[in-house]
Amino acid sequence: MNKTATHIIGARVLHALALAAFVAFALFPLFWLLKVSLTPDDLMYGEGVRLWPSRVTLDHYGAVLRHSQFPLFFRNSLIVSAATGLLATAAASAAGYAFSRFRFRGKAWVVGVMLISQMFPLVIIVAPIFRLLAPLGLTNSLTGLVLVYTAFNTPFAAFLMQSFFEAIPKDLEEAAMMDGATRFQALRRVILPLTLPGLAATGGFVFTAAWSELLFSLMLNSSTAVSTFPAGLLGFVSKFSVDFGQMMAAGVLALLPVGAFFLLIQRYLVQGLTAGAVKG
Amino acid sequence: MATITLSNVDKDYGGGPVLRGIDLEIREGEFVALMGPSGCGKSTLLRLIAGLEEPSGGEIRIDGRRVNEVAPKDRDLAMVFQSYALYPHMTVRENMSFALKQRRLPPAEIKAAVEAAAVKLGLTGLLERKPKALSGGQRQRVAMGRAIVRNPKAFLFDEPLSNLDARLREQMRYEIRKLHRELGATSVYVTHDQVEAMTMADRIVALNDGAIQQVGSPQDLYDQPANLFVAGFLGSPPMNFLDATLAPDGALVVEGQTLARISPPAGLAAGTTLTLGLRPERLALTTPTEGTAVRVDVVETTGTGRVVHLALGPQRLKLFTMDPRPLAPGDVMGLVVPSGAPLLFDPVNGARLS
Numbered sequence: 001m002n003k004t005a006t007h008i009i010g011a012r013v014l015h016a017l018a019l020a021a022f023v024a025f026a027l028f029p030l031f032w033l034l035k036v037s038l039t040p041d042d043l044m045y046g047e048g049v050r051l052w053p054s055r056v057t058l059d060h061y062g063a064v065l066r067h068s069q070f071p072l073f074f075r076n077s078l079i080v081s082a083a084t085g086l087l088a089t090a091a092a093s094a095a096g097y098a099f100s101r102f103r104f105r106g107k108a109w110v111v112g113v114m115l116i117s118q119m120f121p122l123v124i125i126v127a128p129i130f131r132l133l134a135p136l137g138l139t140n141s142l143t144g145l146v147l148v149y150t151a152f153n154t155p156f157a158a159f160l161m162q163s164f165f166e167a168i169p170k171d172l173e174e175a176a177m178m179d180g181a182t183r184f185q186a187l188r189r190v191i192l193p194l195t196l197p198g199l200a201a202t203g204g205f206v207f208t209a210a211w212s213e214l215l216f217s218l219m220l221n222s223s224t225a226v227s228t229f230p231a232g233l234l235g236f237v238s239k240f241s242v243d244f245g246q247m248m249a250a251g252v253l254a255l256l257p258v259g260a261f262f263l264l265i266q267r268y269l270v271q272g273l274t275a276g277a278v279k280g
Numbered sequence: 281m282a283t284i285t286l287s288n289v290d291k292d293y294g295g296g297p298v299l300r301g302i303d304l305e306i307r308e309g310e311f312v313a314l315m316g317p318s319g320c321g322k323s324t325l326l327r328l329i330a331g332l333e334e335p336s337g338g339e340i341r342i343d344g345r346r347v348n349e350v351a352p353k354d355r356d357l358a359m360v361f362q363s364y365a366l367y368p369h370m371t372v373r374e375n376m377s378f379a380l381k382q383r384r385l386p387p388a389e390i391k392a393a394v395e396a397a398a399v400k401l402g403l404t405g406l407l408e409r410k411p412k413a414l415s416g417g418q419r420q421r422v423a424m425g426r427a428i429v430r431n432p433k434a435f436l437f438d439e440p441l442s443n444l445d446a447r448l449r450e451q452m453r454y455e456i457r458k459l460h461r462e463l464g465a466t467s468v469y470v471t472h473d474q475v476e477a478m479t480m481a482d483r484i485v486a487l488n489d490g491a492i493q494q495v496g497s498p499q500d501l502y503d504q505p506a507n508l509f510v511a512g513f514l515g516s517p518p519m520n521f522l523d524a525t526l527a528p529d530g531a532l533v534v535e536g537q538t539l540a541r542i543s544p545p546a547g548l549a550a551g552t553t554l555t556l557g558l559r560p561e562r563l564a565l566t567t568p569t570e571g572t573a574v575r576v577d578v579v580e581t582t583g584t585g586r587v588v589h590l591a592l593g594p595q596r597l598k599l600f601t602m603d604p605r606p607l608a609p610g611d612v613m614g615l616v617v618p619s620g621a622p623l624l625f626d627p628v629n630g631a632r633l634s
Contacts (some may be wrong), residue, residue, distance in 0.1 A: 169363035171361045174359075175365035177351070178352050178359045183384055
């Protein structure tokens with residue numbers, strides 16, 4: 001074996017090791033979540049720090065699903081996140097398209113204000129938002145949460161969508177318009193199918209943001225009937241103890257829809273749909 | 281088939297005019313090339329005709345109907361883009377059917393039209409492929425196919441061949457020309473390539489700085505350029521421009537030597553300095569005793585002949601010759617300028633004087 005080949009193999013091994021180390025680092029909290037959720041209560045503190053308990057159980061999952069309000073929180077979260085995902089992505093697409101394709105009066109201002117809106121720490125505006133929503137009957141309501149989440153996620157999502165639209169050559173919609181389409185038909189039949197990866201990414205981003213949001217959910221909704229699961233997880237913390245087993249089991253369950261969602265859209269995230277559109 | 285008329289059309293994006301006072305009549309069935317350097321406004325002019333841009337002033341008519349405010353989709357023009365602009369998520373068949381589906385033609389009719397166009401362009405085996413599985417030349421053909429299935433009033437081409445390599449470009453030039461003859465459709469073709477304009481067009485519209493410099497047949501523009509811009513843009517190697525003085529006897533004097541004699545056009549006084557334009561291929565070399573003495577600087581062989589760079593005092597000029605006589609740098613030769621070859625231009629505004 002010559003020297004260069006050794007070098008190449010050495011580099012590959014190092015590369016693989018670095019990646020493996022990173023993956024282990026990133027996934028360790030998830031592993032720990034899973035481990036604790038499977039550990040029986042009597043072994044929780046009894047075995048010291050171990051990578052895997054000597055005995056595993058699904059009791060925590062059973063308790064969470066049967067004896068807690070977790071299924072209700074889960075359903076609430078699903079409704080809020082899906083509605084936010086759809087609304088924010090729709091609004092962001094419209095805004096992103098306009099930013100990318102049209103020149104209009106006040107465009108710089110609109111973009112500027114949207115950017116500034118992203119600079120405030122959310123804690124500052126919780127109280128004003130509560131004061132706004134309370135008289136409208138939108139506190140203690142899933143609709144109120146959807147509104148707030150949509151409002152906060154749309155600016156960033158709009159910039160994200162703008163960059164996706166900008167990656168699509170203008171020639172394509174102009175060609176469609178020459179071919180007898182209105183601008184809206186060109187958007188629907190040519191541009192939108194090509195923006196699917198962008199829509200999926202944006203939708204995924206907004207969905208995840210809404211799914212894991214705690215602050216507003218906690219502040220705006222006090223009734224457990226409309227709690228989302230991050231707020232619901234706090235229910236496992238009582239005055240004298242924390243039920244780690246059930247909390248972690250609930251956490252694992254909460255990961256499932258997000259995991260499933262990304263599994264569904266990953267095809268669009270990876271695929272370069274615009275390949276072959278123009279010269280090359 | 282349509283006539284396209286532009287009257288006094290202006291376009292301004294807000295940073296100064298891009299097009300100024302464009303008057304142009306494109307006749308039915310004509311192949312017109314809009315030719316000029318990049319930034320001259322030729323693509324903008326095409327987009328104004330297409331309806332993708334709105335004119336800032338003036339009027340555009342298609343078949344006599346004012347279309348300034350008509351949307352692109354209602355103008356019934358087909359456009360072939362420089363980038364081809366194929367819909368990447370659709371197959372070749374779907375790309376070519378798009379416009380017909382938009383018009384809600386019956387599926388059988390669409391199928392027949394697409395397949396007829398595919399035969400014409402040699403795309404039959406590729407109909408179910410996506411654009412990304414095609415070569416550059418094939419994509420170019422699909423872009424053409426998308427235009428011809430529609431049987432539009434006119435075709436607009438925006439530098440359609442500039443992404444192809446030289447050989448393919450030559451072939452497509454011929455095919456577009458042949459298609460035009462078969463379909464007889466009014467065509468407007470934007471190009472910065474003088475060879476494309478010369479070989480393809482019935483008439484060339486030479487544009488520079490947002491204004492039309494000259495309109496005419498390729499041969500007219502070549503032989504009778506209206507100004508220095510047109511004279512210099514057409515021809516390869518390009519026309520020679522020399523600083524000359526007109527003597528009282530009609531001699532054109534360059535660097536103290538008489539290059540040619542003309543009967544001076546009326547109103548041109550003796551002693552006037554002017555720019556003398558000479559096409560390289562109209563010049564000839566002879567023995568030093570016979571013509572104007574020039575020194576050979578560089579000799580380039582092109583295969584069909586040779587391009588000889590000559591020095592006449594401090595001024596340089598090129599000559600194209602098929603004469604096989606040996607020539608070496610440093611040789612002193614006689615330059616012969618046949619009568620009829622000199623073109624005279626105003627050195628200040630560039631307009632032709634003769």
